[in-house]
Amino acid sequence: MRFAVLGPVLAWRGREALDTGSPQQRALLAALLLRGGHTATVGELVDGLWGSAPPATALNALRTYAFRLRRSFGAEGAGVLVSDSGGYAIRTGPAGPGPAGSGPAVELDLDRARALAEEGQRARRSGNPARARELVAEALAVWRGETLAGLPGPYAETQRTRLEEWRLSLTETRLE
Known part of the structure; x- marks a missing residue:
């Protein structure tokens, strides 16, 4: 599943x-x-x-x-x-x-994005910025729009904010 x-x-x-x-x-x-x-x-x-x-x-x-x-x-x-x-x-x-x-x-999908982002960090630390950028771009490509789109409730709102901030952080990392 x-x-x-x-x-x-x-x-x-x-x-x-x-x-x-x-x-x-x-x-x-x-x-x-x-x-x-x-x-x-x-x-x-x-x-x-x-x-x-x-x-x-x-x-x-x-x-x-x-x-x-x-x-x-x-x-x-x-x-x-x-x-x-x-x-x-x-x-x-x-x-x-x-x-x-x-x-x-x-x-x-979140687990896949995390794994790609972590692998990108390892590539960056090992001195391979091109590979790091590719991996972070793959992690960002996992998103299909706004996180938890259309869900009500305080938990969804908190998680939406947290994951969208992480998405922004990944975008900044890719640009670096």
Whole structure:
């Protein structure tokens, strides 16, 4: 499975685009993806999606969004979105043992951009500015528009700002 947060939040199972639902449901998906496989408690998710004044139905809505996402992922995505310790997590990374690899292989565009940027930094430190510029340009090419485009909630806004600042920093690095 593949997920994207560097632009509109999207998901694919193989080549098939998946329905990620309403903006609020996509906000849940993004919040879980950005936690790097770590569990988010229900309280953290409610605060992140609705802020300090959640509706009375927030807990039920959260459960419904999780159910719909699991259904969208299908049988091949079983084990990607898990209930864990009073919260939820999306297990990202390669298939295999361990918290980040306990289900099917899951790719996130942000992880790819980070890996390219880190490789670019290594190339720069080793005295290869041309290769560093290529790698940073590849990292920037991963973006498909505004990060977390159209997502509501305080968590999405904070993460959008953080990731857009990183994008600006990468642009400045490429220009250097």
